[in-house]
Amino acid sequence: GEDVEQSLFLSVREGDSSVINCTYTDSSSTYLYWYKQEPGAGLQLLTYIFSNMDMKQDQRLTVLLNKKDKHLSLRIADTQTGDSAIYFCAEKTGANNLFFGTGTRLTVIP
Amino acid sequence: DGGITQSPKYLFRKEGQNVTLSCEQNLNHDAMYWYRQDPGQGLRLIYYSQIVNDFQKGDIAEGYSVSREKKESFPLTVTSAQKNPTAFYLCASNRDRQETQYFGPGTRLLVL
Numbered sequence: 001g002e003d004v005e006q007s008l009f010l011s012v013r014e015g016d017s018s019v020i021n022c023t024y025t026d027s028s029s030t031y032l033y034w035y036k037q038e039p040g041a042g043l044q045l046l047t048y049i050f051s052n053m054d055m056k057q058d059q060r061l062t063v064l065l066n067k068k069d070k071h072l073s074l075r076i077a078d079t080q081t082g083d084s085a086i087y088f089c090a091e092k093t094g095a096n097n098l099f100f101g102t103g104t105r106l107t108v109i110p
Numbered sequence: 111d112g113g114i115t116q117s118p119k120y121l122f123r124k125e126g127q128n129v130t131l132s133c134e135q136n137l138n139h140d141a142m143y144w145y146r147q148d149p150g151q152g153l154r155l156i157y158y159s160q161i162v163n164d165f166q167k168g169d170i171a172e173g174y175s176v177s178r179e180k181k182e183s184f185p186l187t188v189t190s191a192q193k194n195p196t197a198f199y200l201c202a203s204n205r206d207r208q209e210t211q212y213f214g215p216g217t218r219l220l221v222l
Contacts, residue, residue, distance in 0.1 A: 004152065008150065033210070035213075042116075042200055042214050042215040043200065043213040044213070045210060045213075048210060088153070090153075096207035098155070098211060100145075100154075101152050102151055102152050103152060
């Protein structure tokens, strides 16, 4: 079955770059997503990438996709304290179901 | 404002009691979803509905029920058969199953 894996925790200093990694198993993924969850809140869509792309940039966010290794990453440039949250990677399969990773808790140290 | 609303924000359930979580959207989305989130785990799909009067089981439907009588509303009932209901419940919707899902703010269910 589908499996999406992420590290549980990441700490960075304010102003540094953060890189959150994700691996997935389903080669029929059509889209891959990054969602952000702040404490006690729902998920906010940050960005997504179509499976035939290898990079997407959106302001401070850069998504890299290595389809051969089934590896997705989210880089946040100039990380701020407001970026502290849980970040979920999710893949959409050919059946249009979304499968989520465990989430990575990003802590930004002032 | 367009969006997805969930109520209540917190809900307490007594043993043996059924409780219903509300999810409403005014985005004119056809598809709606319910997920359960447990600490240190990703979201797991409970039920989804692609259209009014139709719904499908997700990966963990046991102990839950849903209805979809109106396009805007997709309530989730947590029945007494759900033995471990304490979790954060998230509702989502999209225009159709191929598009990006947008999430509500969530309801935290606690058992007394």
